[in-house]
Amino acid sequence: MPNFPSGNTIAEVAALIGDAARANILSALMGGHALTAGELSRYAGVTAQTTSGHLAKLTEGRLIALEKQGRHRYYRLASQEVAHALQGLMTIAADGPKRHHPIGPRDEALRLARTCYDHVAGRLALALADSLSKRGYIVFADGAALMTEKGRRFFSGFGIDVEPAAQSKRPLCRTCLDWSERRPHLAGRIGMALLDRLLELGWLARIPESRALKVTKAGQLGLANTFQLPAGWMDYSAPSRIP
Amino acid sequence: MPNFPSGNTIAEVAALIGDAARANILSALMGGHALTAGELSRYAGVTAQTTSGHLAKLTEGRLIALEKQGRHRYYRLASQEVAHALQGLMTIAADGPKRHHPIGPRDEALRLARTCYDHVAGRLALALADSLSKRGYIVFADGAALMTEKGRRFFSGFGIDVEPAAQSKRPLCRTCLDWSERRPHLAGRIGMALLDRLLELGWLARIPESRALKVTKAGQLGLANTFQLPAGWMDYSAPSRIP
DNA sequence: TGAATGTTTCGGTCACGGCCGAAGTGTGAG
DNA sequence: CTCACACTTCGGCCGTGACCGAAACATTCA
Incomplete structure (x- = not known):
């Protein structure tokens, strides 16, 4: 039964996506535009504080990337591959x-x-x-x-x-x-x-x-x-x- | 900000995958073979009871399908699309x-x-x-x-x-x-x-x-x-x- | 400098869900 | 019929993590 490549981190990635607020954030970013933390908090349907935590986790997990610009922080999907994976989930969802x-x-x-x-x-x-x-x-x-x-x-x-x-x-x-x-x-x-x-x-x-x-x-x-x-x-x- | 198609169930699907035991189960099923609940429990690394619960959830969520055969229950991935989505997650993981x-x-x-x-x-x-x-x-x-x-x-x-x-x-x-x-x-x-x-x-x-x-x-x-x-x-x- | 806005950090509450032991259902073998 | 095996259901424990209020930090503007 022990048989997997290394750490089976699919679970970590999926868990990251598997929260309603975070999924909303990612879905919003599927639009292709970079969005600010504030905008994303509205999409997510939770307060700014909570959103901030989510964004930190998503960044840490390399699903999104941020770019500071003045007092705004613009977030975008980290890569094509992330978009593709989300697309796959949408299909079965x-x-x-x-x-x-x-x-x-x-x-x-x-x-x-x-x-x-x-x-x-x-x-x-x-x-x-x-x-x-x-x-x-x-x-x-x-x-x-x-x-x-x-x-x-x-x-x-x-x-x-x-x-x-x-x-x-x-x-x-x-x-x-x-x-x-x-x-x-x-x-x-x-x-x-x-x-x-x-x-x-x-x-x-x-x-x-x-x-x-x-x-x-x-x-x-x-x-x-x-x-x-x-x-x-x-x-x-x-x-x-x-x- | 309200703008999403219907229920944003990506989160539900991803949450389903986002558990270590369940991810192990799904990974095992990516092998392409139907496996019994017992085998899967060994892959998952948890007891049979716990595995049973996981399998029920995955079935309910239409990620896997089961086929009864005698006193065994054979589980397999529900569709191509599920395999494809998992593949996408593996790539970013x-x-x-x-x-x-x-x-x-x-x-x-x-x-x-x-x-x-x-x-x-x-x-x-x-x-x-x-x-x-x-x-x-x-x-x-x-x-x-x-x-x-x-x-x-x-x-x-x-x-x-x-x-x-x-x-x-x-x-x-x-x-x-x-x-x-x-x-x-x-x-x-x-x-x-x-x-x-x-x-x-x-x-x-x-x-x-x-x-x-x-x-x-x-x-x-x-x-x-x-x-x-x-x-x-x-x-x-x-x-x-x-x- | 102070006020306004955008974002993060901290602290504490609370519920959801994974886990196992024990007991229950169903199927096949002797 | 009874035992053995495969699997599920039930009950209770416990940790993780999402959430918000309050406050701190940062940047821009007046």
Whole structure:
């Protein structure tokens, strides 16, 4: 029975995430923005003192990192890997038969488009993935994704320069399972670059205090043109055809 | 600040994993085999009563599933997704500067070859991935993987029939980050099929009470031939070039 | 300098949950 | 039928950790 590599510290990490207040903090940071301790305390739903303790623990556990800036302290997720692990937990947390779907306007905005750490998620992400796939720019095959040469040219023309080699260890192109729609969408370095570019163009805008993204008027036009999205992509579709 | 989908149950799931005994149980089940409550209690390092309670909680939380068989109760991970989430946690748990590497013989066996839920991990997995990549059977690109037509033929000839379409939702071909070597290897449906086939051929054998895999004499020959592995692939290599 | 704001430290309360011993249920073997 | 084994339920102990009020520390602004 003694058989494990070294310290089985999965438990420590999971315990760190396994507190409601801390999970709220981490979820908030999944938005991809660095947030102050004060903001996080509001997300967490506990007082500033308590939040401070939580933040110290999360930092100690290397799940988040902080950057001091004046009298503020900005916290962010420590790494890609943390975001990925949280994503994995979200996937199984959303599971089960207790999917209430208490759809409100806020919820609907999140379902349409939101950030998932550093890339776009929600129906928009799925529409983009479908388009990129259909036009042969990116090949999705059951959970994996690869960019084609044709795709490289397209992205380059769109203002996203794909670095030549894999000099960065960061996944160039990967998929990420959507918790609201339960289908994979585009993540990885390309997913990040795409989000950045769409924000830069003003096609998407961050909604303050939220992970949701607003599709601007210009964005509706530009996205439809550039990616040839189907007409009704913004409309609410039947929730999640689960396997 | 109220902004989350529905119940933020990440915390519940993580709390479930965030106990040493339960994490041990789940880690043991990552071996891919269904195990009895008694076996799991030995892995967990607590008494049978306590283990029983843990198993009930994990079942209730849908992380594991049980199958009664006579007077035994066999437990297994509830789904792929659970395995994937655990993998994500392992990745960040292995992080940090406190990598002791207290290498023992047992540990070394695990590093050479082991199961990771349903596919091969360890140095063998990396050697296989390198080979499959070099010979153009599978294209790895920064965290994603795709099988080529050439690869499909190769696997078919090796006794692994790749189902024509993506009728199964299960990822055909994906990567999985190795905790011991910190490089991606082959997972997904193909990874599973490959492990099964290697066991079937008798090239690999499961070591009882362990996740480790033994490379048989026949296996050393067969693997070297079929996959043209480099000569010294079984030798211990420098641990983990981390980014 | 003093006031305002953001954040952490301290001290003490309190509840949740892991743990085991003992006893109870169910299944298979002699 | 009775024993042995696998596992679960019950009851009680006890430690860990989340929480808040109060106060201290730090930074910016007036």
